[in-house]
Amino acid sequence: MKAFVVVPTFNEHENIGRLIREVLDLGVEGLSVLVVDDNSPDGTHEIVRRMAKADPRVHLLHRTKRRGRGSAGIEGFKYAMAQGAEVIIEMDADFSHHPKYIPILLEEVRRCDVVLGSRFVKGGKDMDRGLYRQICTRLAGIYVRSILKIGIRDVSSGYRCFRSRVLEALDLDDMISTGPSIVLEVLYKVYLRGFSIREVPIVFVDRRQGKTKLDYITLLETLVMVLRLRQMKRKNLI
Ligand SMILES: Nc1nc2c(ncn2[C@@H]2O[C@H](COP(=O)(O)OP(=O)(O)OP(=O)(O)O)[C@@H](O)[C@H]2O)c(=O)[nH]1
């Protein structure tokens, strides 16, 4: 099975080399890695370019015009599909999403359309920094689930695995999120189209190295995005 791991990056030079090596060292047949880097000033893309030259399983999409977690992920999906990927995994670069779960996601997606790496099912755990941050994640989850009425435990997980046909069924060019709320937007659109979604437990740990790109504005944007999505659904626009 041809599969791509898509990793959006911005200033992840401490993590990206090791992450790519650990993914490839899993030895999963047919697995490639695509890094979508937004011209990180710390030179993340240079590390990836070097690795891509040495190993055809490593791909780099170096974006210089646009910036944002949202469009980076979408461009990554399109690139992977153009390369003939049957399955696409997306994950963060900072080791919060450990590569050891990749074989589990790939195994589970044989039985459904989308698999989420979930902190909030039995066996999963959120070990992100500090209680405050964990409470925010929980509250945001309750908010999203009650407004969008979706019975998914970990709605904001960015570690997930899609069959390509799921992504083909979405209008990737019509996504409205430019930032991290893309994770919710994609999930909601997949859910509305009736695809089967399963959750497998993951232990989410704090980023190993590097700085966060998350701030209050991003959080607020996400909360507003949820309301926009509900509105669009009511008007039958999605
Ligand atoms: N291409 C691209 N990637 C981004 C951008 N912003 C964040 N990312 C990547 O998206 C992933 C998730 O971002 P994080 O900063 O880890 O966000 P988070 O997990 O919510 O917060 P922390 O782990 O606490 O920093 C990481 O791999 C980032 O490098 C961006 O503007 N463009």
Ligand SMILES: [Mg+2]
């Ligand atoms: Mg992170």
